[in-house]
Amino acid sequence: MGRAVSLARSLLPFLVALPFLWALQRWSPPYPTLVLRYVGINIVLAVSLNVVNGFTGQFSLGHAGFMSVGAYATAKTMLALADVQLAFLPEPASDAVLFGFALLVGMAAASVAGLLVGLPSLRLRGDYLAIVTLGFGEIIRSVIQATPPAFLGASLGLSGLPLRTTLIWVGLGAVAVVVMARRLALSTQGRALFAIREDEVAAEAMGVDTTGYKVRAFVISAAFAGLAGGLIAHSVGAIEPTSFDFKRSMEAVVMVVLGGLGSITGSVVAATVLTVGLELLREFQDYRMVAYALMLVVLMLARPQGLFGTAELWDLWRRKRPAASAASAGPPGGAA
Amino acid sequence: MTAPALEVRRVSMRFGGLKALSEFELTLRPGELVGLIGPNGAGKTTAFNALTGVYAPTEGEVLVAGARVDGLKPHQICARGVARTFQNIRLFRELTALDNVRVACHAGAASGFFGAWFQTAHHQGEEARILARAEAYLAVMGLSHRRDEVSRSLPYGEQRRLEIARALATGPKVLCLDEPAAGMNASEKLELMQLIRTIRDRFGLAILVIEHDMRLVMGVSERLLVLDHGVTIAAGTPAEVRADPRVIEAYLGDAYLEERHLPAPASPPEGGGPAAGAGAP
CATH class of the missing domain: 3.40.50.300 (P-loop containing nucleotide triphosphate hydrolases)
Incomplete structure (x- = not known):
C-alpha cells in the first residue's frame, strides 16, 4: 500500500508532463522545437550544478567535464547498439528503450567521474576547489583528445550519432532533475547540504558527515550533467572534445548564479531566459555577446544574490503553514 | 557503578612548540554541571575542541560513556x-x-x-x-x-x-x-x-560550561575547573576554588579586570575560535 502510493507520487510529475511534451513535440514548428530542446538541456545542466554550487556551497567549475563523460559514454553505447533491436518490441519502442538505457549509462559514467574527482578534491574549499575542478575539466578534454582515434575519435570527436533526442526526452530529463532537486531540498538529506553551505564546522559538530555529503552531492550533480551531455550528443549528432570546454562550464555557472545560488526555479528561469535570449539576439550578430555580458553586469549590480536569491517560485503558493503543528508537538522523549 | 558520561584522561594539545593544553583531566557524571573557567587564552576552547574532535588530542584519551572517542571526526563524536x-x-x-x-x-x-x-x-x-x-x-x-x-x-x-x-x-x-x-x-x-x-x-x-563571569558560574555549577596557560590549576567546589590563592592570582587579579573591559579578543592558544580548526585532520 505505502509502496504503491510512494511509487505513484514519484511518477506523477512525469505522467503530468508527458502529454504536454508529446503535444509540443507533435505540433511545434522545427525552430522553436530546437530552441526548446536547448532550454531543457540547459535546465538539466543548471539545476544539477545548483546542487553542488547552490545547495552545498562548493564552487565547482568543472561541470562540462562531467557532461563530456556522459556525452561520450552515451554516444559510445548508442554506436555499440546501433544494429540492435529488442525482438519483443516494435521498432520505435525498442529505440526508445535503448536510448533510455544509453542515457543511464552516460549518467553512471559521469557519476563515477564525479566520485573520482570528488573524493580527493573535496577536502579543499572555495577558490581551491574551483581551481581543481577547472583543472579536471581540462584533463578530461585532453585525455579524450589523446585517446586513439578509433575509440573516441580524438580531436575530431564522434559523429554520425543517431538523432534520438526529442523534446519528450529533454522534457522528462528536466522534470527529473527538478523533482530530484526539489525533493532533496525538502528532505533531511538536503538540509544537511544546506548546513554544509552555511557553516561547515557547525554542520560537522551537529553530526553531519560533511565529507560524505559533499561527495554524494558531487556524484548526483555529475550524473545529471552526464544526462545533459548524452542529450546534447544525440541532439546534434556529433560531439568533439571542444564542445565541452571551460566556456560550457562557465555558462552553467552563470545560469546558476544569475538565477540565485540555491534556488531551483531560479536556475530553471535563468537557463530559459539565457538560452532564449541568446537566440533572440542572433539578429544582432556582432553585438550578441556584448548584450549578453552587459545583461549579466547589470543583473549582478542590481541583484547580487541572483534573480531569486534562495527563494523558489512554488513558495509563493505554499506560504500558508499550518500554525497548529507547532502547538501540538509533545515534549521530547527524554535525553535519548 | 555506571561509567561516567564523559571521562577525559591526561589530554594534551600541542601546536608546534606551544602546549595549549596539558594533561587535562575531567570526569563528568550524568546530571552534573561543571564550570570551566580561566583567563583569556587559558585553553578552555582548546579543551572543548579536543574533546569534540575539532582537534585530535596530541596525547591522552577521551571516553564517552566508557568508549574511546579521541581521534574520531566531530560528526562521529557527536553521534556518540x-x-x-x-x-x-x-x-x-x-x-x-x-x-x-x-x-x-x-x-x-x-x-x-x-x-x-x-x-x-x-x-x-x-x-x-x-x-x-x-x-x-x-x-x-x-x-x-x-x-x-x-x-x-x-x-x-x-x-x-x-x-x-x-x-x-x-x-x-x-x-x-x-x-x-x-x-x-x-x-x-x-x-x-x-x-x-x-x-x-x-x-x-552532563553539562560542561565555559564562562567568563566568575560570579555567575560559581552560582550555578556544582564543581569548577580552573585553567591557566593550559594547566589545570584548581578544581573543586566554588567555595574551594574561590579560596585557592593560585586562582586568585591567575584569574581574579589584573587579568580579570582587564577582561571585563575587553571582552573576548581571540587569543593565539585558542586558535581564534573553532574556525582555525576547520581543516582538522
Missing part, C-alpha cells in the same frame, strides 16, 4: 553523544530556526537520498519524527514563535538559545556550552543559567 555550542555563534544563518534544529536531528536519518527522491514511507515517517522532535526542542528553549524565521534575523539572546536547542536536538549525553552567556546583560545571564539547570534536570545531561 557529545554536543556543543560555539563561543562565536555558528548558526546556519540563512536557514530558519526550525531547520537549524532539524539539521541536528539528522544524525539518525537512515532513509538516504533515494528515500527522499522516491518519497518512501520510511522516509516520510522519518521526516515526521524529525519535525516533531525539532519543534519540541524549540519549545523547550522558548523559541516556538520564531519557528519559521531565518536564524540570522533573531535577536542575539535568542540566537544563543537556538544554538543550545540545536545542540540538544543531537540527543547528547554531554552538552558543552562555550560561553553561552557571552554578550548578555546580567539579568539575561541569570535567566540563561536557570534555563541550563532546567535542561540538565529535565534531560539528565
Whole structure:
C-alpha cells in the first residue's frame, strides 16, 4: 500500500508532463522545437550544478567535464547498439528503450567521474576547489583528445550519432532533475547540504558527515550533467572534445548564479531566459555577446544574490503553514 | 557503578612548540554541571575542541560513556553523544530556526537520498519524527514563535538559545556550552543559567560550561575547573576554588579586570575560535 502510493507520487510529475511534451513535440514548428530542446538541456545542466554550487556551497567549475563523460559514454553505447533491436518490441519502442538505457549509462559514467574527482578534491574549499575542478575539466578534454582515434575519435570527436533526442526526452530529463532537486531540498538529506553551505564546522559538530555529503552531492550533480551531455550528443549528432570546454562550464555557472545560488526555479528561469535570449539576439550578430555580458553586469549590480536569491517560485503558493503543528508537538522523549 | 558520561584522561594539545593544553583531566557524571573557567587564552576552547574532535588530542584519551572517542571526526563524536555550542555563534544563518534544529536531528536519518527522491514511507515517517522532535526542542528553549524565521534575523539572546536547542536536538549525553552567556546583560545571564539547570534536570545531561563571569558560574555549577596557560590549576567546589590563592592570582587579579573591559579578543592558544580548526585532520 505505502509502496504503491510512494511509487505513484514519484511518477506523477512525469505522467503530468508527458502529454504536454508529446503535444509540443507533435505540433511545434522545427525552430522553436530546437530552441526548446536547448532550454531543457540547459535546465538539466543548471539545476544539477545548483546542487553542488547552490545547495552545498562548493564552487565547482568543472561541470562540462562531467557532461563530456556522459556525452561520450552515451554516444559510445548508442554506436555499440546501433544494429540492435529488442525482438519483443516494435521498432520505435525498442529505440526508445535503448536510448533510455544509453542515457543511464552516460549518467553512471559521469557519476563515477564525479566520485573520482570528488573524493580527493573535496577536502579543499572555495577558490581551491574551483581551481581543481577547472583543472579536471581540462584533463578530461585532453585525455579524450589523446585517446586513439578509433575509440573516441580524438580531436575530431564522434559523429554520425543517431538523432534520438526529442523534446519528450529533454522534457522528462528536466522534470527529473527538478523533482530530484526539489525533493532533496525538502528532505533531511538536503538540509544537511544546506548546513554544509552555511557553516561547515557547525554542520560537522551537529553530526553531519560533511565529507560524505559533499561527495554524494558531487556524484548526483555529475550524473545529471552526464544526462545533459548524452542529450546534447544525440541532439546534434556529433560531439568533439571542444564542445565541452571551460566556456560550457562557465555558462552553467552563470545560469546558476544569475538565477540565485540555491534556488531551483531560479536556475530553471535563468537557463530559459539565457538560452532564449541568446537566440533572440542572433539578429544582432556582432553585438550578441556584448548584450549578453552587459545583461549579466547589470543583473549582478542590481541583484547580487541572483534573480531569486534562495527563494523558489512554488513558495509563493505554499506560504500558508499550518500554525497548529507547532502547538501540538509533545515534549521530547527524554535525553535519548 | 555506571561509567561516567564523559571521562577525559591526561589530554594534551600541542601546536608546534606551544602546549595549549596539558594533561587535562575531567570526569563528568550524568546530571552534573561543571564550570570551566580561566583567563583569556587559558585553553578552555582548546579543551572543548579536543574533546569534540575539532582537534585530535596530541596525547591522552577521551571516553564517552566508557568508549574511546579521541581521534574520531566531530560528526562521529557527536553521534556518540557529545554536543556543543560555539563561543562565536555558528548558526546556519540563512536557514530558519526550525531547520537549524532539524539539521541536528539528522544524525539518525537512515532513509538516504533515494528515500527522499522516491518519497518512501520510511522516509516520510522519518521526516515526521524529525519535525516533531525539532519543534519540541524549540519549545523547550522558548523559541516556538520564531519557528519559521531565518536564524540570522533573531535577536542575539535568542540566537544563543537556538544554538543550545540545536545542540540538544543531537540527543547528547554531554552538552558543552562555550560561553553561552557571552554578550548578555546580567539579568539575561541569570535567566540563561536557570534555563541550563532546567535542561540538565529535565534531560539528565552532563553539562560542561565555559564562562567568563566568575560570579555567575560559581552560582550555578556544582564543581569548577580552573585553567591557566593550559594547566589545570584548581578544581573543586566554588567555595574551594574561590579560596585557592593560585586562582586568585591567575584569574581574579589584573587579568580579570582587564577582561571585563575587553571582552573576548581571540587569543593565539585558542586558535581564534573553532574556525582555525576547520581543516582538522
